[in-house]
Amino acid sequence: MRCVPLVRTTTPSAARRDQPNEAVLTTFRELGILPETAEALEAVGITSPFPIQAETLPVALAGADVIGQAKTGTGKTLGFGLPLLEKVTVPADVEAGRAKPEDLTDAPQALVVVPTRELCQQVTNDLLTAGKVRNVRVCAIYGGRSYEPQVEALKKGVDVIVGTPGRLLDLAGQKKLRLSEVKALVLDEADEMLDLGFLPDVEKIINLLPARRQTMLFSATMPGAVIGLARRYMSQPTHIRATAPDDEGQTVANTKQHVFRAHSMDKPEMVARILQADGRGLSMIFCRTKRTAADISEQLSKRGFAAGAVHGDLGQGAREQALRAFRNGKVDVLVCTDVAARGIDVEGVTHVINYQSPEDEKTYLHRIGRTGRAGASGVAVTLVDWDDVPRWKLINKALELDFDDPEETYSTSAHLYEALGIPEGTKGILPRAERTRAGLGAEEIEDLGETGGRGRQGGRSGDRKSASAGSAAKDEERKPRRQRSRTRTRGGQPVAADSASQEAPAKAEAASDAPRKPRRRRRTRGAAPKAGSAE
Template sequence: MTTFREIGILPETAEALEAVGITHPFPIQEMTLPVALSGSDVIGQAKTGTGKTLGFGLPILERVTVPADIEAGRATPEQLTDTPQALVVVPTRELCQQVTNDLLTAGKVRNVRVTAIYGGRAYEPQVEALRKGVDVIVGTPGRLLDLAGQRKLDLSAVRALVLDEADEMLDLGFLPDVERIIQLLPAKRQTMLFSATMPGQVISLARRYMSQPTHIRAAMPDDEGQTVAATRQFVFRAHSMDKPELVARILQARGRGLAMIFCRTKRTAADIADQLARRGFASGAVHGDLGQGAREQALRAFRNGKVDVLVCTDVAARGIDVENVTHVVNYQSPEDEKTYLHRIGRTGRAGRTGTAVTLVDWDDIPRWKLINKALDLAFDDPEETYSTSAHLYEQLDIPEGTTGVLPRAERTRAGLGAEEIEDLGETGGRGRRGGRSAPAEQAERPRRTRPERSRRRTRGGEPVGDAAPAGEPAAPAEGGAPDHGEAGAESATAARTPRRRRRTRASAPAHQDGASGTAAQPETAAPHGADAGDSAPGEAKPRRRRRTRGGSASRSAPSSES
């Protein structure tokens, strides 16, 4: 078999790959590298899980100039620069991390500086990395355009551009943003486009921005159809209320390693992850309602083996390469055939075998028939299956007597809580934890007490005598005498003392005298020397003023003298 050294990559790059056990290229790599290393534009098409990342990653690492090249005599000091020399555009944050890690591994010996630029993280660390200098950037379209618009990202020295998973960028509506990014690049550059499928709009994009590209389509000799032959596929018709129990038994099949469960909606993914955790499985979730820190925490725990079941939406169906993923379960039928291919492509990668199980609800049968026909599969009429069906145990090699709860003796994983969540300084969005704006929100909460003070100084929309600021004489109510001396000071003191319960009852007695004589009796006896004729016309106001302690005394005095 051909080795990477025989293909002609740099010795330092081959040494870095050999250090992690990578010595022989896959078909897409073997066919792409000679063309890409020569500087020609390339369109690479291969099934998911066949090694497209190194197919474009090694050529762009060869095109950047680093200090190690000067020491080896391959470049001059004038060719060194701190601005990015290569750019990889990807559709999702998880794929951005995956590609960044692969490029860091391959460029470790040469010390190539690779930086991931994507949303959900704070701007400052990314801007600081760009200021210090970077050789290769891997980023998502939105954050790349954002930093370029702020003049924090200079793309004028980019020599190589890669569009990875271009069909997914088309589905997510990123192609206009990709075109804006391309217009910021030099006209003379190498452009490579890699994807598992090539829709018409992606081909049109390649024709507009690529110069005489070589279209390379690679596949294994014994691999027929669009799915990977190393992945066993099972499709069952299942009831939605029985699916959690059914999945719990599938996860106890013999020989199961790591497993990924795909759902169409974020709510379903969160619910299934919680249900599996209650059943004893070490599960984590990745979906759009989680903050970026929580998503990365779940992926790290999954890669480290602390969690062996990852429940996710299609955000994790692209490019996520985790070793020893033996089972993929489609809890809900995918939207189309492309989504199905990428979901089941998380297992059976790099020559390994895997198992893909799809659970089709009765309502999803029409959608599944379209997928089955498009991929030319043999599951047009899925067999009706329940968690107790004998053929389920037989086909998936589930031990007899298995229940929907994992035995305590098998609960050996540390769980999601054992993986610390990283404070990324997340920018907005739901599920933010420890974001930059959280302390500011907490700091402004005490200011909300000011409107409460202003509400205490009014009653029923009418001004109250104690509404004046402390230390100033209270303004008289309409038709009343002004407060002076001790009465004014007493009113100011009352303004500072909240007596909200007594004041809310004050408006009722004026209208209840006829019905409740006992309630009105203490109030009518309060004026000194006033008879009923004097107090009746102004009965409501003196009562309300007396409850402020100061205003009532000053206003009732003239009435008694008359």
């Protein structure tokens, strides 16, 4: 354990703040990344870094420990991902003369720990994109799916592991995952891991790693517990807080925020009309509970919208089916709990609707951060119920917003139509002519060999239905069991059945229809006589 103070803080320079944003942008090649990595990024249209990337890369490429802090949607993944890929030695490096053949290994050389499955998939995809030309092997390790494919990938050889704490510890405990060759560790969304109670697991994972390594910690917020974690496990880290020159406050300037006080019974109708606003693209609706998310998704589907759901009661296969359909455009409305507030980076998300007020300001930031990403503009709408007004006031104060007293709003309010660009005369049912999406059913569900006993289609309720159907079928096939004969014993010796005991079954059967006589009780005084004793 290395207990050292945080020694430096790096933020965009004053010279950069005074110049237009375009003037300060450079290219990834100028920042010193490998030509193959720059080529892979340019192939997908990524050439210029965001502030967090421009500030982080020079420090991280030099091998220093880094604490990176930036707003959601500003490119933190590549901020730590590019230095991580530079640490890895692959055959392409040997061919280019940058490494020796003996430096190659099939054991993981870099590890990224994330709090959620969705974020694990997102980071894995980004690293695969950046490492495509060098053919860097990246493997996602997370729960909810079978172990065998993940174990098989580890046997074949992996360069970078992206995983959730629970499954990482499982495989490490089974000796399937070897972490002794890890050169770089990244803790992504560390504050969320602490909120979910993963701190003990994260510390166990860190203790399995070599003492000499590079450690990077990235998050949008930095509570005291995260700083404490950094002090224990990082060596003289550089704390980088990066913001765009023209972006003030804790929320992204490109996201237009609206907050309305709404009645719970009118919210479905309001949401249905908001989803018909001019210019609406892909949209995400956030709920606090799994039951609410499932209910709203079902209601919107009945109203004609192509909607899918992502929440904890769904099996992993159903969750990934909804996300694939959302990314592929077969579904344009994704209703989810906060399990999806981090890690979903889908291009074209124009609207985020908080159907229920978030628990705190951090959750609010991550929810609305699903839109207005990578410089694009977006709209965030929050519907505050009367009971949630005190909670919202705390969020508003913490983020220094201008919505301390949300305006009372209904689905027919004129200011709702005007603020969000909803065409006049819009009703809560999508016209048939506009139902052009293929829907969730058009996306096949993948059999992941899910663990934990949850079904592929319907989560817990689906499991209960399938289990009850299976037990009913077994009951029909079950034959009547033969009655077991019992032998009466007394003191360990069999007792011969007398005529009375032999006639007992017949008498009992004959008397089953007759009324029962009340049992006669003996009155005693003092202790009851023992069985077999003379009276």
